[in-house]
Amino acid sequence: MNNNTKRGFGRALKHRLRDEGWSEERLDFNSTPLLNAILRKHKPVEHLLFNKEISNHCTYLEAMLVAAVLSHYLDWKVPVLPMHDGVITTVRERDRLKNVMEFEAERLLTSAPSVVVEY
Incomplete structure (x- = not known):
């Protein structure tokens, strides 16, 4: 997975949370640890994600x-x-x-x- 995909994940996640009413203050976080946790949990199908x-x-x-x-x-x-x-x-x-x-x-x-x- 390349860096563009990681940045895209963070943007998409924050856009979704913003649509659900999250304040800008709550959206000030680094989404990379969450993405890495998702990839670890789904390691057998990691190559299928974001493809x-x-x-x-x-x-x-x-x-x-x-x-x-x-x-x-x-x-x-x-x-x-x-x-x-x-x-x-x-x-x-x-x-x-x-x-x-x-x-x-x-x-x-x-x-x-x-x-x-x-x-």
Whole structure:
């Protein structure tokens, strides 16, 4: 990770905290120790963090997964609502949606993530 990435992390973090109402006095800190702690904690995937190419590819895969899931529901004429990293449906549809998501994830991805139903 280069110094530009470290500076970018600090700027992005402070921008987010400013948006959440933090005062300028509270934002007067060095974010490098926090970034280093994050990198230590996630050492096995450190090479994936802050990598634009990988990030864009993951975003693309997520979009393809959601599109594949939605195509089933368009065919079935069952209403669902896509959101950031999931799909909202009725309680009655939850099991079928979970199965469709698992099926499409296995079809599209090298290793399928677990699908969690939230209420």
